[in-house]
Amino acid sequence: MNRFLLPLGIFIVLVAFLAVGLNLNPREVPSPLIGKPAPAFELPQLHKPELSFAPKDMLGKVWLLNVWASWCVSCRQEHPILVDFAKTGAAPIYGLNYKDPRADALRWLKQYGDPYALSIADVEGRVGIDYGVYGVPETYVIDKAGVIRFKQIGPVTQDVLEAKILPLVKELNK
Amino acid sequence: MRRLLPFALLVLLALLSGAASAKEAAPTAEDVVVEKRMVAISEELRCLVCQNESLSGSQADLAKDLRREIREQIQQGRSDQEIMDFMVGRYGDFVRYRPPLKGTTLMLWFGPFALLLIGIVVLVVYLRRRSRRVAAALPALSAEEQRKVDALLGGTEERQQP
Numbered sequence: 001m002n003r004f005l006l007p008l009g010i011f012i013v014l015v016a017f018l019a020v021g022l023n024l025n026p027r028e029v030p031s032p033l034i035g036k037p038a039p040a041f042e043l044p045q046l047h048k049p050e051l052s053f054a055p056k057d058m059l060g061k062v063w064l065l066n067v068w069a070s071w072c073v074s075c076r077q078e079h080p081i082l083v084d085f086a087k088t089g090a091a092p093i094y095g096l097n098y099k100d101p102r103a104d105a106l107r108w109l110k111q112y113g114d115p116y117a118l119s120i121a122d123v124e125g126r127v128g129i130d131y132g133v134y135g136v137p138e139t140y141v142i143d144k145a146g147v148i149r150f151k152q153i154g155p156v157t158q159d160v161l162e163a164k165i166l167p168l169v170k171e172l173n174k
Numbered sequence: 175m176r177r178l179l180p181f182a183l184l185v186l187l188a189l190l191s192g193a194a195s196a197k198e199a200a201p202t203a204e205d206v207v208v209e210k211r212m213v214a215i216s217e218e219l220r221c222l223v224c225q226n227e228s229l230s231g232s233q234a235d236l237a238k239d240l241r242r243e244i245r246e247q248i249q250q251g252r253s254d255q256e257i258m259d260f261m262v263g264r265y266g267d268f269v270r271y272r273p274p275l276k277g278t279t280l281m282l283w284f285g286p287f288a289l290l291l292i293g294i295v296v297l298v299v300y301l302r303r304r305s306r307r308v309a310a311a312l313p314a315l316s317a318e319e320q321r322k323v324d325a326l327l328g329g330t331e332e333r334q335q336p
Contacts, residue, residue, distance in 0.1 A: 026225060027225070029222060029265065029266055029268045029269075030266060030268075031266065032262070032263060032264070032265070032266040032267075033264070099235070124239075125235075125236075125239050126239075126243075128239075129239060129240065129243055129264060130264065131264070132264040132265050132266075133236075134222035134223055134236055134265065135222070135223065
């Protein structure tokens with residue numbers, strides 16, 4: 001009996017490792033930017049290109065930066081959730097319109113609703129690189145000091161919103 | 175006129191293909207050096223969109239943008255290490271195909287060797303115990319048997335001699 005216990009033990013440990021490992025999502029790469037100041041930039045606004053926006057304008061506020069594009073399919077999935085979230089007024093959402101022709105972006109917002117306090121146009125995707133964007137949509141929670149506190153890679157779901165983003169925003173607003 | 179038509183078409187095609195390749199910008203000597211360094215750096219980096227491809231081999235949009243970024247930074251005179259730090263600062267260690275040696279990657283670097291070592295130790299211990307068990311399980315030879323063994327072994331020796 002005893003001689004089976006060791007292999008069985010090893011087998012169980014192996015299964016446990018595999019179970020955890022296979023359930024991890026390899027697409028979710030932890031961002032090194034969490035806990036660091038949001039990279040500075042200055043870009044024209046989508047609706048009023050003559051005006052610009054910089055993250056330092058937002059110092060003193062807790063805000064969300066949502067990277068989106070009209071060509072991004074899963075953006076459509078999270079969009080209604082963002083629209084609802086914007087209505088609650090818990091925190092302003094700023095949109096980073098990533099590598100998108102302006103006309104397409106404007107049409108998309110008209111069609112699906114505009115949850116953004118304003119959108120910023122990153123046509124060349126350079127700000128996206130500074131923020132480590134690799135899979136649109138991505139959403140950052142930035143605190144009053146301008147530090148990135150949370151990053152959601154992929155669409156924001158109702159679960160993520162309720163379990164992570166809302167409590168965090170509440171805590172940061174205290 | 176009819177004979178000229180295919181010829182004209184050929185000339186037109188040649189012109190068009192020339193125009194198409196001209197779009198990619200004619201490489202100069204400096205470009206070749208930059209391009210070589212860019213490829214060398216981007217081969218060390220993972221494309222985050224298609225994770226099993228290097229940045230140099232990927233056709234993903236982001237990979238193209240990042241290659242452009244690397245190219246520009248080379249032209250600005252930044253060192254390979256600075257460019258690597260730029261990438262890791264934004265995308266994390268995961269972007270590197272050669273992860274750095276540090277606390278969180280110790281298992282990654284030394285885990286396989288540790289497993290190999292454990293395997294060798296287990297094997298040696300097992301073999302030693304087994305040989306002891308086998309030796310203990312065999313009954314000792316009596317004097318008569320020992321004499322027969324000696325005779326047989328001696329006999330083979332003799333037979334081998336011409």
